[in-house]
Amino acid sequence: MRIGILALQGDxxxxxxxxxxxxxxxxxxxxxxxxxxxxxxxxPGGESTTMGRLARSYGLIKPIQELAQxxxxxxxxxAGMILLARETVDGVPGQPLLGLLDVTVVRNGFGRQxxxxxxxxxxxxxxxxxxxxxxxxxPYIQDWAAEVQILARLEEGQAVAAQxxxxxxxxxxxxxxxxxxxxxxxxxxxxxxx
Ligand code: GLN
Numbered sequence: 258m259r260i261g262i263l264a265l266q267g268d269x270x271x272x273x274x275x276x277x278x279x280x281x282x283x284x285x286x287x288x289x290x291x292x293x294x295x296x297x298x299x300x301p302g303g304e305s306t307t308m309g310r311l312a313r314s315y316g317l318i319k320p321i322q323e324l325a326q327x328x329x330x331x332x333x334x335x336a337g338m339i340l341l342a343r344e345t346v347d348g349v350p351g352q353p354l355l356g357l358l359d360v361t362v363v364r365n366g367f368g369r370q371x372x373x374x375x376x377x378x379x380x381x382x383x384x385x386x387x388x389x390x391x392x393x394x395x396p397y398i399q400d401w402a403a404e405v406q407i408l409a410r411l412e413e414g415q416a417v418a419a420q421x422x423x424x425x426x427x428x429x430x431x432x433x434x435x436x437x438x439x440x441x442x443x444x445x446x447x448x449x450x451x
Contacts, residue, residue, distance in 0.1 A: 258281065258296045258447070259282045259283065259284055259294065259295055259296060259449065259450070260276050260281055260282070260283050260284075260296060260297045260299060260444075261283070261284050261285075261291065261292060261294065261295040261297070261298045261299070261391055261415060262276075262283055262284070262285055262286065262299045262301060263284040263286050263298065263299065263300045263301065263302075263308070263312070263317075264285035264286055264287055264335070265307075265308050265311040265312060265317075266303045266304060266308045267301040267302050267303020267304065267308060267316065267336055267337075268301050268303060268306050268344075268430065268432055268433065269285060269301045269348060270381050271301075271432040271433060272299050272301050272334075272432045272440075273285065274316070274432075275431075275432055275437060275440045276299075276440055276444075278437060279344060279437060279440055279441060279444060281444065285315075286298065286316075287315060288315060288317075289315070289316050289317055289320045292317070292320050292321065292324060295324075295329065295343070296329075296330070296450075297329065297330040297331070297332070297443065297444075297450075298321065298324070298329060298330070298331050298332075298448050299331075299332045299333075299334070299337070299366050299443070299448040300331065300332070300334070300336075300340055300341065301307045301334055301335075301336070301337055301374065301432065302334045302335035302336050302337060302393065302430050302432070303335075303336045303337075303386075304336055304356075305336035305337075305339035305340050305348075305352065306348075306349045306352050306372065308336055308337075308340060309340055309352055309353035309354065310353060312340070312353060312355075312436055313353045318353060318355060319363065321355055321357075322355060322356075323355065325355070325357045325424070326400045328450055329424070329450075330424070330425075330427070330443070330446045330447045330450045331357065331423070332421035332424075332425040332427075332443045333358075333425075333426045333427075334426075334427050334428075334429070334430055334431065334432060334444075335393065335394075335395055335396065335427070335428060335429065335430055337426070338358075338362060338396055338398075338426035338427060338428055339354070339362055339364055339396050340353075341354075341355050341356075341357050341358045341426055342356070342360050342361065342362045342426075343356045343357075343358060343359050343360060343361065343425065344356075344360075344361045344362075344395075345361070345362050345363070345364045346361060346362070346363050346364070346399060347363060347364045347365060348364050350369040356446055357424055358405065358419070358421050358424050358426055359382065359401060359402035359404060359405055359421060360398045360399075360402070360405055360419060360421075360426070361398070361399045361400040361401070362396040362397065362428075363366030363397055363399050364396050364399055365396070366392055366395060366396045366397035366399075366415065367392065367394075367395055367397070371392075372393075372394055373392060373393045373394060373395075373401070374392050375389060375390065375391050375392065376389075376390050376392070376411065377389055377390070378390045378409050378410075378411065378417070379409070380408060380409045380418065380438075381408070381415060382408055382442065383438045383439070383442065388431070388436060388438065388439070389434050389436060390407070390409075390411075390429035391406070391429050391430045391433045391434060392415065392417075392428065392429050393430060395417070395429060396428050397411075397415035397416060397417055397428055398415075398416040398417070398419055398426075398428070399416075400432060401416070401419060402421075403418050403419075403429070404421050404422075405420070405421045406418055406419060406420045406421070407419050409427075414416045415428075417429060420446075423446045423447075423449070423450045425442070425443055425446060
């Protein structure tokens with residue numbers, strides 16, 4: 258079993274290190290041919306407009322959408338969550354999106370003062386203890402379809418993690434912590450999809 262990590266830009270290396278700690282083989286994906294035979298794909302944090310444009314010029318958008326339709330499990334963190342969204346309310350005009358999760362995200366959802374912050378959050382699917390959320394110019398989920406399950410919210414109410422079938426999104430960066438529980442959770446989705 259091999260998990261791909263979109264490696265056009267952003268913190269793909271950290272995701273790779275966490276997955277390998279869990280004993281999983283990984284592959285950095287930059288070209289459509291590198292999407293072959295993956296059991297799952299992670300889209301890291303970074304800068305969603307840059308990542309989206311690179312994905313478009315490398316011809317990755319359509320192949321990823323097709324693999325998702327065929328059931329490939331996906332996980333997007335932060336910029337990756339934006340790329341997976343159906344819609345953004347403050348995206349850059351023409352920003353390429355994969356549109357694979359029926360959510361609307363506010364791209365720079367926490368504005369300037371709260372640009373970046375860290376907070377412990379209850380995540381019911383993970384159980385205790387609280388998960389340490391690292392938010393870096395993070396988005397949040399403003400609207401979602403009935404099929405979308407919200408997995409975590411901040412105390413102020415913003416939805417910051419969600420799942421639709423085997424597609425997972427987190428507005429924060431589990432790959433920048435030592436906590437492997439979200440990576441393990443994604444691997445469970447991958448195993449259930451196999
Ligand atoms: N706000 C960034 C964007 O629009 C995402 C930041 C991140 O991934 N840490 O892509």
